[in-house]
Amino acid sequence: MEHIVIIGNGIAGVTAARHIRKNSDKKITIISAETDYFFSRTALMYVYMGHMKFEHTQPYENWFWKKNRIDLVKAYVNEVNHESKTLLLSDGNTISYDKLIIATGSKPNKFGWPGQDLKGVQGLYSKQDLDQLEANAPNNKICKRAVIVGGGLIGIELAEMLRSRKIPVTFLVRESSFWNGVLPKGESEMINEHILEHHIDLRLETNLVEILSDENGRAKAITTDKGDTIECDVVGLTAGVTPNIDFLKDSGIALGRGVKVNRFLETNIPDIYAIGDCAEQHEAIGNRRPIEAVWYTGRMMGEALAQTICGKKREYNPGHWFNSAKFLDVEYQTYGWVFSEKGLKENEQHFHWRHSKEFICITIAFDKNSRKFLGINTFGIRMRHEIFDRWLTEERPVDYVLEYLKDANFDPEFYSNYEAEIISKFNTEFGTTISPKKKSWKRIFAKA
Amino acid sequence: MKTIKNIGLVIFLIGLGIFTVLPLIGNFKLDQTTFDQIVADKGFKSELFIQSMQTEVVGREFSGMTSLSPKIVDALEKANAQHRINKEYKKVIYTSPHDMASLIGKTSGIGFIANNKGLMWFLTFGLGIIGALLFILPNIILQGKKGIKNDGIYHENATNKGWVAWLVFIFLVSFYLVLYFRPEFATNWTYLVDPISESLSGNPAGHWFVYGFMYCVVMTVMAIRMYIKYRHNVYQMVRTTSVLFFQIVFAFLIPEIMTRLQMPYYDFKNAFPLDYDFFFQWNLKSLLNSGGIGLFILVWGVVLTLVIVPVMVYFFGKRWYCSWVCGCGGLAETLGDPYRQHSSKSLFSWKIERWLIHGVLLFAVVMTGMTLYSFFEETSTVLGIKTQSIQNTYSLAIGSVFAGVIGTGFYPIFGNRVWCRFGCPLAAYLGFVQRFKSRFRITTNGGQCISCGNCSTYCEQGIDVRAYAQKGENIIRSSCVGCGICSAVCPRGVLKLENGPEEGRINPTEVLLGNDVDLMDLVNKK
Ligand SMILES: Cc1cc2nc3c(=O)[nH]c(=O)nc-3n(C[C@H](O)[C@H](O)[C@H](O)COP(=O)(O)OP(=O)(O)OC[C@H]3O[C@@H](n4cnc5c(N)ncnc54)[C@H](O)[C@@H]3O)c2cc1C
Numbered sequence: 001m002e003h004i005v006i007i008g009n010g011i012a013g014v015t016a017a018r019h020i021r022k023n024s025d026k027k028i029t030i031i032s033a034e035t036d037y038f039f040s041r042t043a044l045m046y047v048y049m050g051h052m053k054f055e056h057t058q059p060y061e062n063w064f065w066k067k068n069r070i071d072l073v074k075a076y077v078n079e080v081n082h083e084s085k086t087l088l089l090s091d092g093n094t095i096s097y098d099k100l101i102i103a104t105g106s107k108p109n110k111f112g113w114p115g116q117d118l119k120g121v122q123g124l125y126s127k128q129d130l131d132q133l134e135a136n137a138p139n140n141k142i143c144k145r146a147v148i149v150g151g152g153l154i155g156i157e158l159a160e161m162l163r164s165r166k167i168p169v170t171f172l173v174r175e176s177s178f179w180n181g182v183l184p185k186g187e188s189e190m191i192n193e194h195i196l197e198h199h200i201d202l203r204l205e206t207n208l209v210e211i212l213s214d215e216n217g218r219a220k221a222i223t224t225d226k227g228d229t230i231e232c233d234v235v236g237l238t239a240g241v242t243p244n245i246d247f248l249k250d251s252g253i254a255l256g257r258g259v260k261v262n263r264f265l266e267t268n269i270p271d272i273y274a275i276g277d278c279a280e281q282h283e284a285i286g287n288r289r290p291i292e293a294v295w296y297t298g299r300m301m302g303e304a305l306a307q308t309i310c311g312k313k314r315e316y317n318p319g320h321w322f323n324s325a326k327f328l329d330v331e332y333q334t335y336g337w338v339f340s341e342k343g344l345k346e347n348e349q350h351f352h353w354r355h356s357k358e359f360i361c362i363t364i365a366f367d368k369n370s371r372k373f374l375g376i377n378t379f380g381i382r383m384r385h386e387i388f389d390r391w392l393t394e395e396r397p398v399d400y401v402l403e404y405l406k407d408a409n410f411d412p413e414f415y416s417n418y419e420a421e422i423i424s425k426f427n428t429e430f431g432t433t434i435s436p437k438k439k440s441w442k443r444i445f446a447k448a
Numbered sequence: 449m450k451t452i453k454n455i456g457l458v459i460f461l462i463g464l465g466i467f468t469v470l471p472l473i474g475n476f477k478l479d480q481t482t483f484d485q486i487v488a489d490k491g492f493k494s495e496l497f498i499q500s501m502q503t504e505v506v507g508r509e510f511s512g513m514t515s516l517s518p519k520i521v522d523a524l525e526k527a528n529a530q531h532r533i534n535k536e537y538k539k540v541i542y543t544s545p546h547d548m549a550s551l552i553g554k555t556s557g558i559g560f561i562a563n564n565k566g567l568m569w570f571l572t573f574g575l576g577i578i579g580a581l582l583f584i585l586p587n588i589i590l591q592g593k594k595g596i597k598n599d600g601i602y603h604e605n606a607t608n609k610g611w612v613a614w615l616v617f618i619f620l621v622s623f624y625l626v627l628y629f630r631p632e633f634a635t636n637w638t639y640l641v642d643p644i645s646e647s648l649s650g651n652p653a654g655h656w657f658v659y660g661f662m663y664c665v666v667m668t669v670m671a672i673r674m675y676i677k678y679r680h681n682v683y684q685m686v687r688t689t690s691v692l693f694f695q696i697v698f699a700f701l702i703p704e705i706m707t708r709l710q711m712p713y714y715d716f717k718n719a720f721p722l723d724y725d726f727f728f729q730w731n732l733k734s735l736l737n738s739g740g741i742g743l744f745i746l747v748w749g750v751v752l753t754l755v756i757v758p759v760m761v762y763f764f765g766k767r768w769y770c771s772w773v774c775g776c777g778g779l780a781e782t783l784g785d786p787y788r789q790h791s792s793k794s795l796f797s798w799k800i801e802r803w804l805i806h807g808v809l810l811f812a813v814v815m816t817g818m819t820l821y822s823f824f825e826e827t828s829t830v831l832g833i834k835t836q837s838i839q840n841t842y843s844l845a846i847g848s849v850f851a852g853v854i855g856t857g858f859y860p861i862f863g864n865r866v867w868c869r870f871g872c873p874l875a876a877y878l879g880f881v882q883r884f885k886s887r888f889r890i891t892t893n894g895g896q897c898i899s900c901g902n903c904s905t906y907c908e909q910g911i912d913v914r915a916y917a918q919k920g921e922n923i924i925r926s927s928c929v930g931c932g933i934c935s936a937v938c939p940r941g942v943l944k945l946e947n948g949p950e951e952g953r954i955n956p957t958e959v960l961l962g963n964d965v966d967l968m969d970l971v972n973k974k
């Protein structure tokens with residue numbers, strides 16, 4: 001029986017394993033050093049915040065793996081030897097494979113800051129990081145202030161976590177406005193306001209210079225490039241992630257920032273594949289980045305590769321881009337592409353609407369010549385994935401999207417709707433006369 | 449704010465403390481005229497019972513129900529036993545000993561509690577309400593901006609099965625045990641609400657009135673907590689208002705007022721088979737003897753179960769009943785909300801659930817079949833089995849122990865829908881309709897799920913919502929009561945409760961997770 005070995009029990013590796021099992025009888029082994037069972041990394045914050053226990057982050061019950069004949073090995077892979085097709089584990093054992101899937105995810109970036117390895121300085125990525133945070137910042141007596149370095153999605157999650165225990169937080173963000181490399185101005189500014197409203201000391205355009213140590217080798221303060229010294233007990237480093245592939249350095253597998261793969265997720269070595277956060281496409285797909293460190297893409301790659309491994313060769317062919325996140329209390333969803341001012345594409349035009357009181361807004365991107373709808377960002381309004389996916393495929397004009405916007409609304413029942421307001425603003429701005437169509441089940445469920 | 453909360457907690461605990469010791473204190477003295485009156489009213493023919501009551505109870509002062517109750521119980525049990533030996537069946541008294549103690553206790557309370565009903569009401573219910581509100585209202589500020597408010601649930605002793613939870617468990621279980629099996633100990637409680645009962649129905653309060661009143665009070669106070677906690681979710685606000693309305697108006701006020709108008713006591717929203725004794729002989733007789741209104745209730749009850757309930761489930765799902773109207777659901781969604789995370793999500797529990805709930809439904813249907821057969825054929829047995837004994841078993845095991853003691857008492861340990869999930873025969877019936885013929889579903893928003901598990905954790909019915917959502921599948925489960933909390937706590941906007949066309953309700957899986965699949969592949973699969 002062919003033996004498929006997967007390094008990494010994250011969403012990418014586990015999805016691959018599940019689908020290989022669905023489609024075949026191959027022997028499957030997952031090796032991971034982090035935890036016994038697969039858990040949802042995206043839910044780590046909720047454990048610290050007391051919304052869930054760690055066991056709740058595990059999507060499958062513990063009997064699942066045995067029942068589906070997926071062998072779990074808890075160990076760290078030190079070396080991959082592709083000539084003998086064996087793996088050397090840190091406990092000295094070796095495991096041989098017929099096909100190898102590398103799904104080792106990411107690790108937090110460290111940019112060589114002085115003091116970055118002191119006690120009390122940590123990232124937020126793994127279960128171990130969570131445990132460490134519990135030890136470093138159990139409450140606001142032991143952790144009197146925390147400084148978070150890096151204004152991305154994980155940074156704001158870490159801020160929310162610490163605030164849930166009333167720990168004062170200083171948030172250093174390199175950019176001039178929160179996440180404005182990704183979000184257009186209006187949205188980014190709205191999130192700035194929301195961050196401040198949560199009593200987070202947001203410092204824009206501020207970089208970390210040094211982390212100062214006390215006599216026990218613990219972080220006691222940081223200094224910034226603005227000349228400030230901020231006393232703190234915990235420093236959270238959340239300035240992005242990089243593929244976790246150091247152990248592959250001398251393996252002969254072609255590496256860039258990540259493990260280089262083609263559209264079939266194959267590496268340069270036969271029978272070795274890479275998926276998830278650690279995979280780097282030779283060429284970016286569409287507007288995507290060569291390394292896509294998000295949950296959904298890990299899942300898609302896992303699905304696609306499982307087909308290939310089971311003999312139905314399939315490309316990794318991600319559909320229209322979508323993503324979601326939550327900034328404190330504000331939910332964010334995006335479908336298609338809306339670029340920030342920094343990355344605006346040629347002919348890309350934006351329409352922005354923001355609620356007068358609440359933190360609710362949307363931005364729609366469209367082509368100013370052809371009026372083709374390009375994408376939408378929504379904050380505080382939920383939208384239907386299916387509908388936008390279809391509209392993007394059908395290359396609908398922006399006017400159509402607005403006219404039928406009610407079909408796309410996915411907010412819970414009884415919520416206030418803003419389509420009329422949104423459309424009237426659009427009409428004034430662009431001199432159109434669009435009137436919203438009533439929501440229709442028939443259209444919503446029509447198969448494209 | 450924290451201080452206000454703490455003061456509230458202390459006031460609440462004082463009120464609760466007084467309420468809790470009431471069953472054990474107070475003085476009772478049964479005077480001769482009252483006793484004679486009871487004997488005459490009830491037509492007791494047992495001279496043995498009367499005799500021993502005369503010597504042991506009448507005219508004496510008892511301090512605490514613990515000293516009075518055994519005397520009465522003893523007198524009644526001994527008298528009945530003797531009559532049975534002597535085959536004097538006409539003299540046997542069929543009132544249960546504890547109901548007798550309750551009946552006599554109610555008429556013989558003397559002293560402070562019985563004479564200061566208003567003050568005592570204030571010291572128990574009053575302090576409880578004020579304290580609870582002081583504890584809850586500061587949350588408007590303490591909880592900060594509107595949004596998901598589950599911070600610390602698994603750090604708090606009370607909501608994470610710590611000792612507080614176990615104390616609440618013991619309190620609730622004891623409360624239900626008293627209510628169902630030792631009602632005489634509720635006598636002092638009934639005094640507190642006598643004035644209210646008299647103003648509604650014209651009669652003094654019994655222990656079920658205490659329960660009904662308390663139910664409304666607890667639901668109202670805890671509904672305020674719901675409004676604050678789920679500010680960000682209008683669905684929750686509307687739904688909470690609805691259950692509260694149906695509890696106070698339909699379950700509490702209307703039946704009491706009907707009693708005042710000499711009509712049968714009836715809760716118009718309580719559908720058979722949850723209302724398991726609707727077809728019991730005594731009820732049918734009482735309805736048939738009540739003229740037009742009795743007949744109306746009879747027809748309404750049948751139409752409610754056979755037509756209204758399933759049709760509404762077709763259009764809106766089981767939620768219209770279970771989390772918008774039902775009293776059990778109402779308590780679960782208010783008092784029980786802090787415990788919703790304790791429902792087990794394991795596959796094993798799901799298996800138990802299916803056996804148990806359908807078993808109870810079968811039990812209820814068979815029992816009702818026997819009851820109706822006995823009623824129309826005027827026999828007391830069916831195939832040699834006594835209908836009465838089946839009814840008694842159901843009333844005790846399901847009606848009292850399962851629905852009451854376990855259903856509510858176990859909130860802090862097994863979650864707030866134990867009864868609704870494992871026991872309620874009506875829920876089982878609605879579940880069939882919801883599963884096989886309904887427009888209701890929880891739609892999963894394409895591929896947006898990040899498998900975080902909030903939805904599953906906070907599902908009170910123990911549905912592993914994530915298991916469906918992460919595959920892009922809609923959630924269509926017979927047990928879903930449509931409380932909408934999964935949708936409220938999902939951080940990625942993945943879930944939406946909605947009523948749409950039946951077609952496409954159960955959607956094919958793993959299509960829109962994001963990877964563009966080969967269309968031919970899909971076509972071939974179908
Ligand atoms: C706090 C946080 C929040 C996030 N929130 C979101 C979100 O909301 N939405 C979103 O789309 N994405 C989110 N992400 C990103 C998302 O979690 C990742 O993209 C995803 O988990 C990557 O999955 P993966 O399977 O590629 O790798 P991982 O989940 O990182 O799994 C790799 C596993 O391999 C193990 N491993 C690595 N090297 C070895 C070795 N040599 N030997 C043995 N085992 C090894 C690692 O210990 C790890 O357990 C978040 C990430 C974090 C940290």
Ligand code: SF4
Nearest residue numbers: 897898900901903938
């Ligand atoms: S549906 Fe929402 S709450 Fe449930 S697991 Fe998915 S993202 Fe989390």
